[in-house]
Amino acid sequence: MKFGGTSVGEADCIGRVADIVESHRSAGDEVAVVVSACSGITDRIIAVADEVIASKEQPDIGTLLDAMRERHTRLLKETAPDHAREVTAVIDDRLTRLQNILTAVHTLKELTPRSRDYIVSFGERLSAPIVAAALRQRGIASVALDGAEAGITTTANHGDARALPVSAENIRARVAPLLADAVPVIMGFMGATEQGVITTLGRSGSDYSAAVIGAGVDADEIWIWTDVDGVMTSDPRIIPDARVLDDISYLEVMELSYFGAKVLHPRSIEPAMQKDIPIRVKNSFKPEVPGTLVLRDKHQEKRVVKAIALIEKVALVNINGAQMVGRPGVAKTIFSALAEREVNVMMISQGSSEANISLIIDESHLDAALGALDPLVEQGIVREVTYDHDVAAVAVVGAGMAGTPGTGGRIFSAIGRAGINMMMISQGSSEVNVSFVVKAGDGKRALQVLHDEFRLSENSDD
Ligand SMILES: Nc1ncnc2c1ncn2[C@@H]1O[C@H](COP(=O)(O)OP(=O)(O)O)[C@@H](O)[C@H]1O
Numbered sequence: 001m002k003f004g005g006t007s008v009g010e011a012d013c014i015g016r017v018a019d020i021v022e023s024h025r026s027a028g029d030e031v032a033v034v035v036s037a038c039s040g041i042t043d044r045i046i047a048v049a050d051e052v053i054a055s056k057e058q059p060d061i062g063t064l065l066d067a068m069r070e071r072h073t074r075l076l077k078e079t080a081p082d083h084a085r086e087v088t089a090v091i092d093d094r095l096t097r098l099q100n101i102l103t104a105v106h107t108l109k110e111l112t113p114r115s116r117d118y119i120v121s122f123g124e125r126l127s128a129p130i131v132a133a134a135l136r137q138r139g140i141a142s143v144a145l146d147g148a149e150a151g152i153t154t155t156a157n158h159g160d161a162r163a164l165p166v167s168a169e170n171i172r173a174r175v176a177p178l179l180a181d182a183v184p185v186i187m188g189f190m191g192a193t194e195q196g197v198i199t200t201l202g203r204s205g206s207d208y209s210a211a212v213i214g215a216g217v218d219a220d221e222i223w224i225w226t227d228v229d230g231v232m233t234s235d236p237r238i239i240p241d242a243r244v245l246d247d248i249s250y251l252e253v254m255e256l257s258y259f260g261a262k263v264l265h266p267r268s269i270e271p272a273m274q275k276d277i278p279i280r281v282k283n284s285f286k287p288e289v290p291g292t293l294v295l296r297d298k299h300q301e302k303r304v305v306k307a308i309a310l311i312e313k314v315a316l317v318n319i320n321g322a323q324m325v326g327r328p329g330v331a332k333t334i335f336s337a338l339a340e341r342e343v344n345v346m347m348i349s350q351g352s353s354e355a356n357i358s359l360i361i362d363e364s365h366l367d368a369a370l371g372a373l374d375p376l377v378e379q380g381i382v383r384e385v386t387y388d389h390d391v392a393a394v395a396v397v398g399a400g401m402a403g404t405p406g407t408g409g410r411i412f413s414a415i416g417r418a419g420i421n422m423m424m425i426s427q428g429s430s431e432v433n434v435s436f437v438v439k440a441g442d443g444k445r446a447l448q449v450l451h452d453e454f455r456l457s458e459n460s461d462d
């Protein structure tokens, strides 16, 4: 069971987490818990680190961390009064360590990806001991483990590390034996390299931690507890009438999360899918609601389109040049150059004349992408590279689209009737997803137009 930041952010939330775990333990289930940092804490740590590195004068780091100390101490006292003394010492010790590292960052004027990862992992280092203490308060034996102690061994790419296959056997050796007698509370979002250097798994990476742990212990199910009733037909913050889906396939939810549906981290699907472990997404504020079950394609709903996602803060890059026509290897040169600069390409579309390749990338990768592509213009491999960072991508997802003629037409007509211009279109050959790019200002409206067109708020088959 993974509890996200919103599920451990307040004392009453932690109380509900303890209730949930307690009721499953009483029903005879073995439970491993993965927790995120309390809501807002990871952002706060990043803000403090940035302030410390930017500040010319010696910053008063103790004061910068005061609110964080106060919040965690209060959470602890309210949820685990009998363990407050011993765990306050743990929290104080961790905050002192954080303060010392931040002091070193300021002195050295250096914040490397490696030290940044260690610093941002402190959110979970503070939340997990509190949740474990809240369980002990209920008489449930519980220990807090960091990602590495739980066996998550990762690649060394800081800020976006992936679990190595060896993690599975480490987790089996370290977590599984605890489950009969205790509930391990594992710090999400982090792991360590084989050399023991702390890494983080990318923002919102605790879902991925939960999937890796679940696969490692051969769980019957992986439950992601969050602040909404399940995976919905669209982001409820943008589409107020979005509806909760009873079930969705791994591939569908992978497309949705890749295109910005924050409810599950895109990487969290694969470890579960490999072992065919169902993922259940549930609301920790309303545990009685069944939530959404994510499984291998079951296709229970007859709907063609199941859900729609919007991804903002992306950039469109157009690579033009007739030089590409009939010349093998140009695409390889382009994509190798981008890969070398670690630019993640989210969507690709190529004109059939081969004179144009369009890409969608994360907006933060734009400078790196231009740095990779400009030399190709100088070398005459492509004629020109243009870009637009005022764009958004919309992904229309549903396994039922495969083999249902006319869905594309319906999407494009509805968008056309709304007077929205599509700047690029892409469809994977799996046909689980049709995605397109619009001006950033049109993104939310495009989402609503399609949600209405496919009547996704209605609980009946289309
Ligand atoms: N299709 C979707 N279904 C459900 N939630 C979505 C969807 N798209 C975006 N979201 C957003 O994802 C949020 C949950 O993710 P997140 O804030 O990371 O929670 P947690 O802290 O539990 O990890 C929801 O509050 C919701 O606003």
Ligand SMILES: N[C@@H](CC(=O)OP(=O)(O)O)C(=O)O
Pocket (backbone or CB within 6 Å): 003, 004, 005, 006, 036, 037, 039, 042, 043, 123, 124, 188, 189, 202, 203, 204, 205, 206, 207
């Ligand atoms: N604390 C991390 C990890 C995480 O997964 O958080 P959440 O479960 O609240 O999305 C982050 O803020 O990115």
